[in-house]
Structures are given as structure tokens and as C-alpha cells.
Amino acid sequence: MHQPVSVTKRFTFEMAHALHCHDGMCAQIHGHSYVLDVTLRGMPRQEPGDPKDGMVMDFAELKLFVNDAVIAYYDHALVLHETDRAAVDGNHELFARVRFTSWQPTCENVLLDIVDRLHKVNPVAARLHCVRLQETATSWAVWDAE
Numbered sequence: 001m002h003q004p005v006s007v008t009k010r011f012t013f014e015m016a017h018a019l020h021c022h023d024g025m026c027a028q029i030h031g032h033s034y035v036l037d038v039t040l041r042g043m044p045r046q047e048p049g050d051p052k053d054g055m056v057m058d059f060a061e062l063k064l065f066v067n068d069a070v071i072a073y074y075d076h077a078l079v080l081h082e083t084d085r086a087a088v089d090g091n092h093e094l095f096a097r098v099r100f101t102s103w104q105p106t107c108e109n110v111l112l113d114i115v116d117r118l119h120k121v122n123p124v125a126a127r128l129h130c131v132r133l134q135e136t137a138t139s140w141a142v143w144d145a146e
Contacts, residue, residue, distance in 0.1 A: 002046060006129055007056045008039040011066055013075040017105040020081035029078065035134040038066050038118065041145075042126030056126045069117040079105040107135040115143045 016031035042056045052058055077097040080088070081104055088095050103109045111133040118128055127145065134140035 002043060004041055005044055005056050006039050006041045007059070007062070007126075008037050008130075009059055009062045009066065011036040011038070011063075011071055013071050015074050015077055015079060015110075017079040017110075018084065019104055019106060020083055032135045034074075035132075035140075036066075036070065036114065037130075037132040037134075038062065038128075039130040039132075040122075040126040041129035065121050066118065069121045070114050073099070073117070074110070074114075079110065081105060107133055107139065108141045111141045111143055 013034050013036065014031060015034055016029055018029045019026040021027070040057055040062065044054050044056055045052050047053045077099050078095070079099045079101060082100040082102055085100055088098055090098075101109070101113070103113075111131060114133065115128065115131050118131065122128055129145050131143045132140055133142075
């Protein structure tokens with residue numbers, strides 16, 4: 001019974017953004033309730049007696065490292081392209097969680113940034129297999145290692 005298994009944990013966070021030079025309503029600051037699914041793939045541990053026996057990764061550990069790498073950074077943040085920096089009063093408390101990026105803060109680009117953050121901190125042998133970022137009830141982007 002030693003076969004690779006995929007495990008997924010779902011996360012939610014609130015984030016606002018605006019798309020610089022967009023030709024629609026997304027050019028204005030607006031927010032979303034994001035749903036993030038992180039899937040790891042690996043072999044379940046075969047270590048009888050170990051508290052993690054049979055697990056690809058303990059879901060509690062997965063939760064900790066995603067919260068540290070992604071949720072703590074993006075939750076309740078405003079993400080803007082760096083060319084919009086002059087429009088923000090950096091000294092005002094309303095803008096304490098602004099994240100400026102060199103890339104357009106689309107769902108696709110935020111997803112790729114999340115994947116990069118997760119690759120940097122994945123603490124186990126399981127590899128990042130799939131990450132799905134849902135921006136609205138009907139729209140999402142998916143990164144797949146395949």
C-alpha cells in the first residue's frame with residue numbers, strides 16, 4: 001500500500017486590489033473573499049509508532065506553514081502595482097497593510113506569488129502539486145506542477 005497520495009487543505013482570506021490601467025471596473029480598489037486550496041503530493045510516511053505515521057503531511061503543519069507564508073501576508077491587505085504608490089498616503093493607518101508589487105495584481109499573478117512563497121517554505125519531502133486561488137464564486141486560477 002505504498003503509493004503516492006495528494007492531500008489538500010483549504011484556506012480563506014480577505015484581500016483588496018486594483019488593476020493598474022485596467023479597462024473595466026477592476027481599475028478601482030475592490031475586495032474579494034479568496035479561497036485558497038493547497039495540494040501536496042508525496043508518499044505517506046511508513047514509520048510505525050511515529051505520531052505522523054501514514055501521513056503525507058500533518059494537516060496542522062500544513063496549516064501553519066501556509067498561514068505563515070501566505071495568509072499572514074495577504075489577509076486584509078490592499079495589493080497595488082508599484083506605479084500606484086504615489087496615490088497612497090503611506091503615513092496613514094488606513095494604508096498600513098498595502099503591498100506594492102512589480103506585477104499586475106491579478107488573480108493569476110497573486111497565485112504565482114503564492115506558489116513561489118510556498119516553494120520557499122515547504123518543510124517536508126512532499127512536493128507542491130496544485131494550488132487553486134478562487135477570487136469570486138465563479139472565477140479562479142490554478143497552478144499545477146504537471
